[in-house]
Amino acid sequence: MHNxxxxxxxxxxxxxxxWWNRTWLPQLVPKGALLEVQLPSDPVRWIPYGEPDCQxxxxxxxxxxxxxxxxxxxxxxxxxxxxxxxxxxxxNPERYRESANPYELPGVYIPVEKRVLGSSAITIFDYxxxxxxxDDYSAGRGLATICLRPDPIPDDVRxxxxxxxxxxxxxxxxxxxxxxxxxxxxxxxxxLPAPPEVHPGPDVPSQPDDPxx
Amino acid sequence: MSSENxxxxxxxxxxxxxxxxxxxxxxxxxxxxxxxxxxxxxxxGDNLRLLLTNQMVPxxxxxxxxxxxxxxxxDPHYDTRLACLQDLWKKLLQGKTPLQAFxxxxxxxxxxxxxxxxxxxxxxxxxxxxxxxxxxxxxPTDQPAGLYWYHPHYHPSTAHQGWQGxxxxxxxxxxxxxxxxxxxxxxxxxxxxxxxxxDDSGETPYSALLPxxxxxxxxSMPAVPSSMYFPLNGQLIPDITIQPGEAQRWRxxxxxxDRFIWLHVEGHTMEQIGTDGTxxxxxxxxxxxxxxxxxxxxxxxxxxxxxxxxxYAEAYDxxxxxxxxxxxxxxxxxxxxxxxxxxxxxxLVEPPRMPNLPVVRRRTLVFSGDITGRNGLGMQxxxxxxxxxxxxxxxxxxxxxxxxxxxxNEDVSQHPIHIHTNPxxxxxxxxxxxxxxxxxxxxxPGVWWDTFRIPPRGxxxxxxxxxxxxxxxxxxHCHLLPHEDRSMMGxxxxxxxxxxxxxxx
Numbered sequence: 001m002h003n004x005x006x007x008x009x010x011x012x013x014x015x016x017x018x019w020w021n022r023t024w025l026p027q028l029v030p031k032g033a034l035l036e037v038q039l040p041s042d043p044v045r046w047i048p049y050g051e052p053d054c055q056x057x058x059x060x061x062x063x064x065x066x067x068x069x070x071x072x073x074x075x076x077x078x079x080x081x082x083x084x085x086x087x088x089x090x091x092n093p094e095r096y097r098e099s100a101n102p103y104e105l106p107g108v109y110i111p112v113e114k115r116v117l118g119s120s121a122i123t124i125f126d127y128x129x130x131x132x133x134x135d136d137y138s139a140g141r142g143l144a145t146i147c148l149r150p151d152p153i154p155d156d157v158r159x160x161x162x163x164x165x166x167x168x169x170x171x172x173x174x175x176x177x178x179x180x181x182x183x184x185x186x187x188x189x190x191x192l193p194a195p196p197e198v199h200p201g202p203d204v205p206s207q208p209d210d211p212x213x
Numbered sequence: 214m215s216s217e218n219x220x221x222x223x224x225x226x227x228x229x230x231x232x233x234x235x236x237x238x239x240x241x242x243x244x245x246x247x248x249x250x251x252x253x254x255x256x257x258g259d260n261l262r263l264l265l266t267n268q269m270v271p272x273x274x275x276x277x278x279x280x281x282x283x284x285x286x287x288d289p290h291y292d293t294r295l296a297c298l299q300d301l302w303k304k305l306l307q308g309k310t311p312l313q314a315f316x317x318x319x320x321x322x323x324x325x326x327x328x329x330x331x332x333x334x335x336x337x338x339x340x341x342x343x344x345x346x347x348x349x350x351x352x353p354t355d356q357p358a359g360l361y362w363y364h365p366h367y368h369p370s371t372a373h374q375g376w377q378g379x380x381x382x383x384x385x386x387x388x389x390x391x392x393x394x395x396x397x398x399x400x401x402x403x404x405x406x407x408x409x410x411x412d413d414s415g416e417t418p419y420s421a422l423l424p425x426x427x428x429x430x431x432x433s434m435p436a437v438p439s440s441m442y443f444p445l446n447g448q449l450i451p452d453i454t455i456q457p458g459e460a461q462r463w464r465x466x467x468x469x470x471d472r473f474i475w476l477h478v479e480g481h482t483m484e485q486i487g488t489d490g491t492x493x494x495x496x497x498x499x500x501x502x503x504x505x506x507x508x509x510x511x512x513x514x515x516x517x518x519x520x521x522x523x524x525y526a527e528a529y530d531x532x533x534x535x536x537x538x539x540x541x542x543x544x545x546x547x548x549x550x551x552x553x554x555x556x557x558x559x560x561l562v563e564p565p566r567m568p569n570l571p572v573v574r575r576r577t578l579v580f581s582g583d584i585t586g587r588n589g590l591g592m593q594x595x596x597x598x599x600x601x602x603x604x605x606x607x608x609x610x611x612x613x614x615x616x617x618x619x620x621x622n623e624d625v626s627q628h629p630i631h632i633h634t635n636p637x638x639x640x641x642x643x644x645x646x647x648x649x650x651x652x653x654x655x656x657x658p659g660v661w662w663d664t665f666r667i668p669p670r671g672x673x674x675x676x677x678x679x680x681x682x683x684x685x686x687x688x689x690h691c692h693l694l695p696h697e698d699r700s701m702m703g704x705x706x707x708x709x710x711x712x713x714x715x716x717x718x
Contacts, residue, residue: 012586161585
C-alpha cells in the first residue's frame with residue numbers, strides 16, 4: 001500500500017508552528033510534485049485561496065541567502081504555481097478529540113467530558129506543482145504556498161488541530177526543486193521504482209515456502 | 214536455532230543491510246541480515262543466552278530534518294536559532310536527538326516469564342552503536358509451550374526499529390508438541406511484518422510520526438511519499454502449500470507496530486490451539502482471528518478441496534484517522550497434491566490455572582490520546598493523563614499476589630496493552646462496538662493473554678498473578694509502538710513477596 005507518490009501534509013505541517021516559536025520547517029519537495037493536504041473539516045469547511053493574500057511565510061534563511069539556482073538565474077525564492085486538482089472528504093468521527101493537555105495546564109488532567117470535541121471528518125485536497133517547460137531548469141523551482149481558510153471561523157481553533165492562540169488559516173510554504181535526500185549511512189541508494197500494486201486476488205508468481213516451515 | 218543440553222547460546226547482530234522485498238531493494242536494520250530474525254527454539258527450564266551486538270547505522274534521515282535551526286523567527290525579540298542550538302546540545306548530551314535515539318537499542322523477550330533484571334529482560338538498557346550485551350534468560354519450568362518473540366524495546370525508538378521488521382520468533386517447545394495428532398503435523402511459523410518505507414530512498418523515514426488518513430497510516434515531518442509492506446517471513450503474498458485433507462500447525466505472529474491483522478483464510482476455518490503462547494485445553498473453531506500488534510495465534514488449518522485461497526486481513530476500523538484500515542492480502546493458500554486425511558486432536562493440554570488467591574488490590578488505568586499536534590509535534594499518548602517518565606514508579610505490586618486492573622480507554626483508537634513478564638486473563642470487556650464481529654477469543658474467559666486491546670471508549674478488567682520468583686522493574690504499555698514511543702507506557706515495580714511497598718527498585 002502506498003500514498004501514490006504524494007507528499008502528504010496535515011495540520012501539523014503548517015507554517016506558524018507554536019511549538020517552534022511560530023516559525024516553520026523547510027518542507028522540501030521536487031518540482032512537479034503531487035501534494036495532498038488533509039485537514040479536520042467539521043464543523044468548518046476549508047476554502048482554498050491564492051495570491052495576493054496567500055504569501056509564503058517569512059523566508060527560510062538558507063533559501064533566502066543562498067542566491068540564484070545558477071549564475072544570473074532567478075532567485076531560489078521564485079514563486080511556483082500550485083494547481084488544485086480535486087478534493088474529497090472522509091469520515092473521522094471523534095478522532096481529533098482533545099486529550100489531557102499537560103502543556104497548557106501542567107499536571108492537570110482534563111476529564112474527557114470537558115475536552116474539545118474536535119472534527120468528525122477530514123477533507124483531502126489534491127494539488128500538483130506546475131513544473132514549467134522541460135528545457136528550463138529553473139522553471140518550477142522556488143517557493144510554493146498552499147493557503148486555506150476555514151468557513152466559518154470556529155470559536156475554538158483547537159477543533160482544527162491548532163493550538164488555542166493560533167490564527168485559523170492554514171498556510172504551508174514549500175521549498176520546491178530540492179529533493180529530500182537520505183544521509184543513508186554511506187549505503188548505496190536504492191532505485192526509485194513504482195511500489196508494487198497489491199491486488200485483492202493475488203496472482204503473483206509462486207514464492208518458496210516460508211523458511212521456518 | 215535449538216537449545217542443546219538445556220542451553221541455547223546465540224549471537225544476534227543488529228546490522229543495516231540491503232534487503233530485497235518484492236521487486237524493491239530496501240535498506241533495513243535486521244537481525245543477522247534476516248527478515249524476520251532467526252527463529253529460536255528452547256524448552257521450559259532452559260537457559261537462553263543471546264549476545265546482542267548493535268551494528269546499526271542511521272539510514273533514512275531526510276536532510277532537512279536537521280535544518281530547522283536555520284528557520285527565521287517571527288518574533289524579532291527571540292532568537293529561535295540560538296534556542297534551537299541550545300536545545301540540540303542539551304538533547305545531544307542526553308542522547309535524545311533522533312540521530313542518536315533511533316540507533317540505540319536493546320531487546321525484549323515478549324511473553325517469556327523471565328527476570329526483568331540484568332542480564333535478563335531489562336528494557337531500560339541502552340545499547341549504543343558498536344556495543345555488545347550478553348543477555349541470559351532462565352526460562353521457568355512452567356513457561357507454557359508456544360510462540361513468543363523478541364524485538365527491540367529502547368524507548369523512544371521501538372516504532373522506528375519495528376517499521377524495519379526487527380523481530381524474530383521464540384518457540385518454547387513442550388507438552389502440546391507431544392499431542393500425537395499435532396506431533397504428526399507440518400509446522401509453519403509465520404511472522405507478519407509491517408514495513409514503512411520512503412519511496413525514494415527505500416529506507417524507513419527517520420523522523421516524527423504523524424497519523425494520516427489513507428492507505429499509509431503515518432507520515433513524517435518533513436513529509437515523504439511512502440509505502441507500507443506486509444511481508445510474511447520477508448515475502449510479499451507468498452504461496453503456502455498444503456495437500457487436500459492435510460492439517461498443518463501454524464504459529465502466526467503480528468510483529469507490526471500498528472496494523473491490526475484480522476486474519477481470514479478463504480474457504481477454511483482455523484482450529485485455534487493457543488493464544489499469546491499459552492495453549493488451550495481443546496481446539497476452538499474460528500472463522501477468523503484478530504491479531505492486534507504483538508498478538509500470536511497458534512492454530513490448525515485443515516485443507517479443503519484443491520485450489521487457491523486468499524489469506525488476508527479484512528478491513529478493520531482500529532480508530533485510525535480516516536476510518537478503517539483497508540483490506541490487505543497477505544498470502545495464498547495453495548491446496549494441491551495427493552489427498553490425505555490428517556487426524557485432528559480433540560484434547561490438547563491442561564493450561565495454567567489462576568491461583569486460588571484473593572484479589573489483594575484493584576487498580577484503574579486510563580488511556581488517552583491526542584493526534585492533532587496542537588500540543589507539540591506528533592502524537593501525545595498518555596496513561597492517567599501523564600507522559601512516560603522513566604524515573605517514576607507508576608505501579609508497584611507484590612510478587613506472589615493476584616490483582617485486578619481495569620483498563621479504561623478514553624480514546625477512539627483501540628489500544629492493545631501489553632504487560633511485561635506476567636500474562637493475564639480478562640474477566641470483563643465493555644464497549645465492543647455493535648456490529649464488530651472480530652471479538653471472539655477476547656470474549657472467552659480463561660484465555661491467557663500478554664497483549665489485549667481496549668475497545669474504543671471501552672474498558673476491560675484483567676486478573677493477573679505476579680509470579681513469586683520474578684521481581685524487579687519492568688513496564689506496561691500500548692503495543693501500537695508509535696504510541697509507546699510517545700508516552701503510553703508506565704513503569705511497573707514488582708516487589709519480592711513480603712517486601713511491599715518498597716517505593717524504589
